[in-house]
Amino acid sequence: MIHAENLTKYYRDFCAVDQISFDIRPGEVLGLLGPNGAGKTTTLRMLTGFLKPTDGTVKIKNISIDENPLEIKKLIGYLPESAPLYHEMLVYDYLNFVADIRQINSGKKETRIRELANLCGLNKVMHKPIAVLSKGYKQRVGLAHAILGDPEILILDEPTSGLDPNQIVEIREIIRRIGREKTVILSTHILSEAEATCDRIMIIHQGRIVADGDAADLRRAADEKHRIRVGLTGATFDTIKKSFEKVEGVETIDLINENDMQVTLDLVSSGKMDIRGELYRRIKATDWILYEFSQQVESLETIFRELTKEN
Amino acid sequence: MRRFFQICKKEFTSYFVSPIAYIVMAIFLLVTGWFFFTTFFLFDQASLRNFFSLLPLIFSFVIPAVTMRLFAEEINIGSYETLMTLPLSPLDVILGKFFAAVFFVVVLLIPTLAYAVCIAFIGDLDWGPVIGGYAGAVLLGAAFSAVGLLASALTRNQIIAFIVAMAICFALTLIDKMLVFLPLAALDFFQYLGVGVHFENISKGIIDSRDILYFVSLCFIGLYSTRLVLQEKN
Known part of the structure; x- marks a missing residue:
């Protein structure tokens, strides 16, 4: 599904990601783990095409990002870290806007938005401006925004950061439900979360992959x-x-x-x-x-x- | 094309959600109204020439206020990342935002039609220069919007975006009033560079392809540089 080869990203002299290569199979839920500043966000941004790698290639379904960025963006639903959304828009208007850009035809649009409101628990806040929502609700709107176009790949950057324990459980539940059908890549620095939600864990440190496998593999490999x-x-x-x-x-x-x-x-x-x-x-x-x-x-x-x- | 329209629609409506639109419109109408009518009866001419001759100067600070948020705000709150990872090409985003600003300028100009109507009642108004003037005003607004969009893409701070855009627009407006200080050989070149001559021609009702080309190329340069600046960001 996703094939990354020798991905490297330099910010001036600083090497954020250093020649990492990996393959992700369809239907896999991959957890990208690492301490702060390990290169998780940079890696995800390169996968979505938001950042251009200094070196290396990303291919999704055998389409290269350089060749056809638009086609790849259609395949991916992306939730950036801390869900930055338009503050002044109402939740409903925002989802409507994303649905229009994702070209969901107007007949299905309304049902799709309602479906997502149920899935992400947004019914109560649909007519509030995003600016007044609590962090947890913003994160849910971000999640709804990512799933809206029914993309084959979901990329979530720290989907549970800053949430209270109840919200974390809810968001994980949603991710698990989605993960049954879709390929999901999420980054986190909480280990129990990766273990609870992911089939496969990849640990990144100083821009390199230091471990890759399921939780049992990691245990065996460590010592x-x-x-x-x-x-x-x-x-x-x-x-x-x-x-x-x-x-x-x-x-x-x-x-x-x-x-x-x-x-x-x-x-x-x-x-x-x-x-x-x-x-x-x-x-x-x-x-x-x-x-x-x-x-x-x-x-x-x-x-x-x-x-x-x-x- | 549909996607570009969605961005345009969203940007345009968000002007009216925040108070920016109303403040800018109120200031614009107040300033133009004041300057125009204080001198109108002294000149004793049934024309809008005074109104149009003021426009480049007033647009120089009104339009940067309209365009300053377009990219700077998104970069600052991070929604730029969300936007650029939606299935949109950079061109969709740039043109969408640009045309939203241009439409806003058009909306800004509509109430000033009242001046024309008022004058038509009290005097014999020649509609040719008025239509030319409005066409020129839209072209001028588009060119300044492109400049403002570029300034907005350069920084995450809206105030800096405003000041940079205002400086460029003022320079373009005032350059042909400063010609005295320039060497004779470069005079024609700098006169061509300024907004003044081109805008005056159109607002007299003379539609010259050179003037239109000037405004269109100003738009093109602004938008293309914006594209380059955004490309540099990734």
Whole structure:
């Protein structure tokens, strides 16, 4: 559906996006993830044709953006960051205006606008000027504007930024509903959001792709290390450490918390070796009491932080 | 073509949603009315020549006020991005906004027809120069609108857009009144460059293709430069 090759964008000397290439299949919901200033917005702007890449090409359905920008703009519905819309227009007038530009014939126009008002929950604000709407409603108008022409590709730049938790859930629900039929690309810096809404996550850092795949892929790729948390009473940290150090495969032992009641520590083991059996045997041989014994799942946050560390 | 018309319609109506349109119209009519009628009875002539001779000067600050928001506001609030990613060509956008401004100028001129009607009642008005004058006024308004559109595309600040456009329009208006300071060899060239001669010809009722060409090429230069400025932005 979308094919980007060696996309590069320089703003004067600053390299915002550095030779990234990717393919997006039809029907995919892709999350573009990265810290602020990673090049997410620049990448999306190049996909929509708003920015011209310094180097590289974008092809959508085998049409190059340089050759036929108008044809490509018809295929894409785009919601820019923070939904900049015409302040003075009424919501209804604005959607009407977009429908006219998208050349929806006047018979279908009215039903289409009503349909979107229902989908995006705009019924109450249709006759208010956009300027007086709250951030959440503006974002919904922006979303309605993007979906209006029934485009095959939806590009959403931080669709949930600045919204309250209820609104975030609603917007995600809408995106998921649309994502069943359409190709969606959205950018965000919230990991749980990418995990909740996207089939595929691409992490961008300093203009380069540092990870690409579904959430499970990312977890696997990030690090093969296991982290096991153990909570015990009946011994000091030093005693426990001495005992556990002898277990084969243990790399580091970190103290998480020690008080009168309980010692909590994390053991990191390398590779695929499972050290849990040996640990348990050692604990059983003593009169320590075991309160906690769990394998920690490497959270996406950790992966994200690891991949996007400033270097 | 339909898309260009949609932009034009939207821009034109948004003039009347905000108070800008009414303020500009009120000031325009007040200023032209005052200058025209204070001298009208002194000259004791049934013509609109005085009114038309004032127009380039008045348009120099009225039209930049009309055009200043066209691009600057969009760039400032970011709706420029939304607009440019809709299925529109840059030409649709530029021409749409340009013609919206030109139509607004036409609307601005309509109430001044009352002057002509008033004069026709009290004296023997020659309608030829009046029609020529209005045709010239529309051409002049279009040329200044193109200049204003260019200034608006150059910046995100409407005040700067206004001042830049006003400076250019004033320069075009005053250049042939400053000819004394210029070398003799360049005199013809600078006289041709100024708005004055061309506008006077048309407002006398003389429709000369050279004058029309002058205004049309001014529009073309303004709009084409706008296109280049927008292209530079991406």
